[in-house]
Amino acid sequence: MTNNTLLTIERKTAVLDRVGISRSNLHKKINDGLWVPPIRLGDRAVGFLVHETDQLLGAYILGRSKTQIRDLVEQLIMVRSEKFNKKSNIEAAEEITAELNSFEFLGERPPQISVTNKLVSNPIGGGL
Numbered sequence: 288m289t290n291n292t293l294l295t296i297e298r299k300t301a302v303l304d305r306v307g308i309s310r311s312n313l314h315k316k317i318n319d320g321l322w323v324p325p326i327r328l329g330d331r332a333v334g335f336l337v338h339e340t341d342q343l344l345g346a347y348i349l350g351r352s353k354t355q356i357r358d359l360v361e362q363l364i365m366v367r368s369e370k371f372n373k374k375s376n377i378e379a380a381e382e383i384t385a386e387l388n389s390f391e392f393l394g395e396r397p398p399q400i401s402v403t404n405k406l407v408s409n410p411i412g413g414g415l
Contacts, residue, residue, distance in 0.1 A: 296326060296334040306344065320357045323364060339363045 303310060316322035322343060325333035342363060346356050 295337040296328065297337050297340060298328075298332065298334045299325060302335050302340055306340070319353075320360055321353060323360055323367075336367070339367075 297305075299310075299313070303313060306313070308316075313322060317324055323335065323339045325335055328334050342359060343356070346359050351359070
């Protein structure tokens, strides 16, 4: 099975610009379990997986409750940690894609995604 979509890490500043919230509001959401924790990219840089941000934005747009959003955050963290702790990056990305494509959030299916061999890109530039 060939997968075609890229798992992309988006830097924190890009997430803040896209979501339209302040840095302190994002940190509060993370601390309250209403947003996924960032991925460390270096000593002073963090980012977020774009598909996780997309899922969370969808939940907020649909007016989901805090409890429902916490449940979604827990699912996203579980999928992230289970897959990347024991597989190669490509195998993990393929499994994450399959699980995300099977999610039903209160009976609604998210857009289908897939993965390419280019596992992670840095939209700001430079390598990881």
